[in-house]
Amino acid sequence: MKRKQIMKSKINRLTIHLVVLFFFINCKSQQLTERQQKSNGEREIAFKEYLVKNKIPFKELSDTIFDTYYSGFLDDEKKQKLEKNQNLKINKVYVRYRTPYSVEFSIYSDKGTLCLSTIDLDIDGKMLSFPENGVIxxxxxxIVEDFGDFEIFDDVIKTRKRRVSPYNEIYHYVNGTVKKDTIHFTEKYIGKEMKFEKKMFAKTYKDDFIEVYQPNLKAVQYKTGKFLVSYEVTGEFNIQR
Structure with a gap:
């Protein structure tokens, strides 16, 4: 009799625990659903505002409207977010000295892509002039083309370059900080494709190079495909001091 009472007591406690657990999961699920609904509602409002701003006629948010214009809405959101950053110069040219006589051009586009010069830029009087009065x-x-992408939060920047071989695709990250007209890169590692994160067990290595914004270099953006962006750069820049 006593054993039955003990078993009954245990079953009752287990039942109570299960009921509490079910109630907790149900509440969490309901909260998540409410947040998702609120988020979706906010996204729809933002999307409608984008359509109105761009004078795109619509009566309701049909599948056709979403399929046709939503990617443009996302691009516009990213562009506005990047342009609000007070540190990084978007769609402008940065210069890095690879050697005392060779440079590389970098552009951080309003689409979040990292664009680099496609050839060696030697200061030899061919593509770039010899220095004169401190100017090249x-x-x-x-031509400066898409080589990867980047992410920036306040003054911290993460860049990601794709390296493709016949056997695999590797993503090289180089990270640093932006201050005024200078980006100082200080670390590198192998990272993930979808998220701006280091791969598990990947080692972090020190790096140390600088890119400097050059306002007298002018970049004209053009598309080389549906998603790829390139630039044509002209003008002049100051020599490294």
Whole structure:
């Protein structure tokens, strides 16, 4: 009799625990659903505002409207977010000295892509002039193309470059900080494809190089495909001091 009472007591306690657990899960699920509904509602409002701002006629948010214009809405959101950052110069040209006589051009686009010059830029009087009065001129337009992407929060920037081989695809990260007209890169590692995160067990290595914004280099953006962005760069820049 006593054993039955003990078993009954245990079953009752287990039942209570299960009921409490079910109630907790149900509440969490309901809260998540409410947050998702609120988020979706806010996204729809923002999307409608985008359509109105761009004078795109619509009566309701049909599948056709979403399929046709939603990607443009996302691009516009990203562009506004990047342009609000007070540190990084978007769609402008940064210069890095790879050697005392060779440079690389970098552009951080309003689409979140990292664009780099596609050829060696030697200061030899061919593509770039010899220095004169502290200035180097671009003698022929230089193409700067999509090589990866980037992410920036306040003054911290993470860049990600794709390296493709016949056997695999590797994502090299180089990270640093932005201050005024200078980006100082200080670390690198192998990271993930979808998220701006380091791969598990990947080692972090020190790095140390600087890119400097050059306002007298002018970049004209053009598309080389549905999603890819490139630039043509002309103008001049100051020599490294």
């Amino acid at each position: 001129k671009v003698l022929k337009p230089i």
